[in-house]
Amino acid sequence: MYDLIIIGAGPAGITAAVYAARKKMDFLVLTGDIGGQTIWSSNVENYTGYQFITGVELAQKFEEHMRQYKISVRENEPVISLEKAKDFFTLTTAKAVYQSRTVIIASGKRSRELGVAGEKEFRNKGLTYCATCDGPLFSGKDVAIVGNGNSALDAALQMVRISPRVYIINKVSSLSGDAVMREKAISAKNITVINDATVTEILGDKLVTKIRIKRNRSLEEIPVQGVFVEIGLIPNSDFASLVKKNDLGELEVDCRNSTSVEGIFAAGDVTSVPEKQIIIAAGEGAKAALSSFRYLAGHKF
Template sequence: MEKIYDLLILGAGPAGITASVYAVRKQLDFLVISKDIGGQTAWSGDVENYTGYQFISGPELTSKFQQHMESFGTKVIMPEEVKGLKAQDKQIKVVTDKSEYISKTLIVATGKSPRALGVDGEKEFKNKGLTYCATCDGPLFKGKPVAIIGGGNSGLDAVLQMIKISPKIHIVNTASQLTGDPVMIEKVKKSAVTEIHNQARVTKIYGEKFVKGIEINQQGKTYNLEVEGVFVEIGLEPNADFASILTKNQKGEIEVDCSNQTNLGGVFAAGDVTNVPEKQIIIACGEGSKACLSAFKYLSRN
């Protein structure tokens, strides 16, 4: 007979890891399944608003989380990607790219990922000039012209990072003006190397072995920009495609009540993948703990 867990936790970011800490304390028979550890926190720069740490980097905070979790003997099953959920007779089946698991309760804490452009050449040139992590790959484009797609804070962050090392930075922005913090906009506009293309969309990424340029459409007019690097910074989307049996809001976030309960009994969700207002590391942690306590209560009642 297949093993039935008390709890499965999907995702090992702040929410999933915190849920695992509580699951140990409640002595639940559980597993954590994830494609990585830390989620967006692992990619974050400086964290200055996590209580107890006046200053800590994202990767450092991630290893603190991981150490805390592993100190209880919890190991994450990874890399494994969830493909689907099935509700069956008071149990939930989780289907991944490698296996299947059955549990009485579930916490979905799969977070968010960078949004893709969805244009020709995007997949082909990923890591061949196109990147979703300016923080990681930015220094590789020293001395090269680049395009930064997105005029919000994350886009402007990438611009400010590249200003010192790139001779030409094109900013491609769908809105009629940049939308990030005024302090950042001022710095970006002051720089001699930046050129802002407002009300413009990328329609194609082209090149040979590596990126040679992008085609953009600005209010009906199409033209090319010759760049060797393309940084996509157009926001995030919830990692919840596999959760088709759960109710979501217009943004695709899983809807939960204040006890992290989804529309399905025994299935809870926590952190950035949910409709909880404000996406913060400290909030995701709190939500993860709440979701686990709710799962524990559900188990004691059912």
């Protein structure tokens, strides 16, 4: 029986772990990866103390800091279910079952998927959720970018230099995102913006060869070799069915990071906290750890 189990090791989970270690709590970190979404930020210029640092480097600093303490971190072990027993919680992963008096959920967010036929089959076979990573492999190939915000525009403007044709498939009637980027995208000769259109299927053989889209009630096919999905993020909160969520699926927390279930705290991007920022997630993680500590001190188990 642990005092605390922290789910996730992004800025919130890692900071919670550092605080819990300094309070000498008996705890464990269960996570898929280390660093969370931080590693996807190319440049971070608003984390106090660092005027400029890359996301990868900042995540490493976080990890190094955490490893200063003897913390038990189980990587590649995301939590599948979280259940309440009489006065403790049971957490299940693919590898084991754990028990803890308190829990901090800091499981962050992940890329939203299209939910269409062919998406799973062609993942990494032409379809990608990381234009920054895989984009250069599509040089000389036609690509479709699905989405309408800054990340979609960013991907389009990255690809415009190396792809003959770039399509932006936008669900609504106009692009959102920053005005400067929008104008650049609209004025680029090899970018075609298709508004009011949804992707219905990804097609191909071994690799993607085309997509099917629906526009004005008619189905059309567009030949492309690459599909970049940039339609936002969703919280990793599926396993937290016990806890009250908002409309976005984020866990509702109060200013002490308490959730609707006593003994379960939450921090960072998986929560309803306004503003999703690395520094905010870190601060929230610290608060959650201290709240867990206080909660344990106030209860006789």
